[in-house]
Amino acid sequence: MRVNLLYDFYGNLLTAKQRECLELYYQDDLSLAEIADNSEISRQGVHDLIKRAVKSLEKAEQKLGLVARFMAQEKYFQRLKEILSQREITEEDRREALAIVEKLLE
Amino acid sequence: MRVNLLYDFYGNLLTAKQRECLELYYQDDLSLAEIADNSEISRQGVHDLIKRAVKSLEKAEQKLGLVARFMAQEKYFQRLKEILSQREITEEDRREALAIVEKLLE
Known part of the structure; x- marks a missing residue:
């Protein structure tokens, strides 16, 4: 789940090789042995490659923090959606929505 | 301008060294010679360092496209702000705002 988001x-x-292995493992649910069978690498090699790739993804997140930001923003977007889904928007909700948009614009 | 956004x-x-030089050059408007005077590097060294750093930023943008996405999203946010700044929101505008939020949530 987290790996998919990082990915x-x-x-x-x-x-390209790292992407291929991560997709087979995390999205297509293949086992390490199955991935090894379909490539030129040993089971252990696939294991190491995936481990290194996930480490690279985590390192990028540490530096750029996009996943954390996305998850924080998602709550705001959900609240905006909630407010805008009402047929009649109260003045209070309108102000809240405007404040959220201004915050997201920062 | 673009470099600042990429940065x-x-x-x-x-x-850390690349960040320092970019900030002195693009944000504080120091000349290459001034930056060289305050560091252990030659003027040519500072020039090369900055050039390489900008290239790294452009390469990251090529791979991740965050600046392009930010600029595309900004238009949507501005439109949301416009709609939500109106005291009375028409049904048409409410629907447009909701569609924008749903698009941004994707």
Whole structure:
């Protein structure tokens, strides 16, 4: 779950081989042995490659913090959606929504 | 301008030395010679360091596209702000604002 989110944001920082293995492992649910069978690498090699790739993703998050920001923003977006889904928007809700947009614009 | 935006997003990917030189050059408007005088590097060294740092920022943008996404989103945020700044929000505007929030949530 977390790896998939990290991958969405930082996958492009990885090599093509790393991306391929992560997708097979985390999205397609293949086992290490299955991935090894379909590539030129040993099971242990696949294991190490995936471990290193996840470490790279975590390092990118440490530096850029996009996942943390995304998760913080998502709450605001959900609240905006809630307010704007009401047929009649109260003055209080309108002000709250405006404050959220201004915060997101920062 | 563009470098400052790239720096805001990807500055943390650079080394401390690169960050320092970029800030002195692009934010504090010091000349290459002035930066060289205050550090252990030659004027040419500062020039090369800055050039490499900007290249790293552009490469990060090529891979992650955060600046492009930010600029696209900003228009939407401005429109949301416009709509929510009106005392009376029409049904049409409410629907437009909701559609924007849903788009941003994707």
